[in-house]
Amino acid sequence: MPVSKKQKVDSTVTLTTKKPVESVEKPHKQPKESKETKATTPKKQTTTTTTKESTQPIIKTPNSSKVHHCSFSSWLPKPITSISYNQENNLIAVSRQESPVELWVKNDQELILLKTLGGSKFDLPIISTIWLNKTILLSTFENKFVIWDISSYSIIQELNSIGTVRGVSFNRLLNLLAVCTHDSNVRLYNFKTDDNELEYQSSFPSISDSKINTVQWALDQKTILVGCQNQLVVFKVDSLRSSLTITTDNIVSLTSLNNDTVACGFTNGFISIIDIKFGSIIQDFRNLHAPVRSIQVNKKGDQFFASGDEATVVSYNKSNGNKWAFSGQHRRDSHDIKCLEITNTHLISGGNSTQMIFYDLSNFSSLSNTNGLTPNYFRCKSLPLSNTIAITSSTSSQILLIESSRHQINIWQLGSTNENNDNLDLPNGTHLNLSKKTKKLLQFESKNSQNIDNVDISNNGEYFCFSTRLETKLYSIQKKQENSDSIIIKKIELPEEVQSSNIAKFSKDSKSLILAKNSDEIYQFNLESNQVNIVYKKEQNEDEDKNKIKNIVLMKVDNNNNNLAVIDSMNQVLVYKINNNNNKEVPTKLPNLNTIPTELFFSTSSSLYIGTIDSVLLFDTKSLKIKSSKKLQGNNKSVKFITENPNNSNELLIWTQNEQFKVNKDLSNEQQLIKAGSSFSEVIFVSQSGNQGDLVLLDLSFIDKVLPKLPEAIKLKKFGGSN
16 A cells, blocks of 8 residues: 655755746756755735844735745666667667666657657567567567567557567668577577568577677678687578688677678677688777677778767777778766667667767767767667656645656655745845645555656645556545544556557546557546546447557647647647547547657646747647747757646747747747747656646756666776775
8 A cells, every 4th residue: 555654855945946947047057965946936916024043124025926846856868788779760779777668759859758668567578579670670589579560659569579589680671680698509580571570580500619699790791600608600691501700709799790700808808800701810909998788880891989888988090901090988877888889870879878979980089079068979868658647736735746756656745935025025036944744645566567657746735646658547635634634545447448558638627537558549537537538439340550659749638628739659739629429530640740749738728838849839729720830949949748828828838858939829930939048957757736826847967866876887896905
């Protein structure tokens, strides 16, 4: 049974701004223990009273804004185990120590997280992710293969492996997957393009007296290279027999450089260039000192890169006479690197630091780009999806914040100030002590095996729900006693027809819950009568391809509970009528945006703002037209959140990852986006509450929160000391 408990959290302070929040000077640095800041906002002009024991003269002040600046997210990123780039869609699939797969899109020097796929308590770590074609992604576990359709974010096939998988390699020309297992066998699986499924095809003879570590297709597409603990084995696919065995040290990574040579990485940090035609070692390099986990060669075949259980990436270039020479190194990471991947323009590294680092391929050996001003690399930090955080919006009580991390849900009661503090005339950026401290009301562990993908809490704070890939659960929230902060929760059994919904959102009046199985099947559950109404349900033909179903990524309800806007897995924006007697009325599909939508925001029932990876658009739900748009400039221009400007009802605040802008609601071409004088950074959630227009902001500092929790680097040697 979930427990309601008082947990000591970091102290909370209050920030007061007399000017609109987007233009205030950045507050002074808070002490380490301060984790929630709150900026107070009088609704109207007020007079100054007292603060602590001091009395100030009565001064009339302009409107100001309340900002709850929170830093207590329970979600933390995990080390990266594999990275796979899809050139056709410009997508990057990333797997981590825990089982979800992250799907990112690259936009200049910014990465935008589109979706996390899968995740279960009982899944083993993912060994690799491989793009089988433009929309089909394979994630390989130690005990199974999972094939995803990215166009619908749905699983096509789950196939148990034969033996414990150690490594995989895919041949796109032959549509064959080579799999090496712990029992020293290499097996071939055929990828059937007609139904996008794998089936076992054949096996090579077992390798005796050695354990297999890795497998790779050679460039000739007819040969398979197998790295073992004491040998390199070359298999021919046409004969299913080995053509060559070379005695070596313990190989943990390898890649084919051309038809005749292969680069092998060993546990002692050596890299050897081996001729697989004659079985001889051509060159040795010792620029790394720990196991070499990954080797990648560029498209031209004249440069390759290597890294492993250390924070260094090294490069080698082909010189005259087909000899290779050490050409440079980078030590941009703080922890061990586990994997490398190459795109058309960048080398990507990932590992225990949880970050992806992108290195400019054209200028890898230099510290900066050709202009000498900008570094030739950039970082991408891991962040949770905004669907995993939500707040209440009640004017009569303290704000509640719900957040989830994989299988855990936390409900927080945010701090509040004494009412007299709202009347104080104080300098911008002043921090005020809270009369009521931030408190964790609930820590709840889901019994579902699947990871939690979405959470929401009703505006009145009486209900919360969470959704996994397979189902949605609903709970009521009740106080134990009238004047107590302690709460209890009770499960509400949803009707069977909506239990399998994978995303849910409460209406603004807290009277109903909108649930969706996909963009073709959406329901409304009345929390008072427990009745289910169909918002929209498309009739399915028996012969219709189920893979055409599109799951919903993001869902927003307007303030009057008339319209529902969603973003689906095809990056389409659709608008549904909620209180509609005709449940077969086709939703409005917005015209092709020629970009990827990332955020939705209703200002009124008829004004829907759409944030994308590079712009903001205004769609009128009455005329069904895009009325205006505004482009964002700079490297970090993807819209993360959109809120009202609490100090100006005619303006919006546009939130990117590390910057904020204000703009008129009509998005007129005459007006430029105005950058905030002070910016919040590493923001993972922003929303507006009904409490006098409070803004609630949650950030995740890599330096303060993530870095201290990372594993230590592997110690190779120790110098000095008695032990």
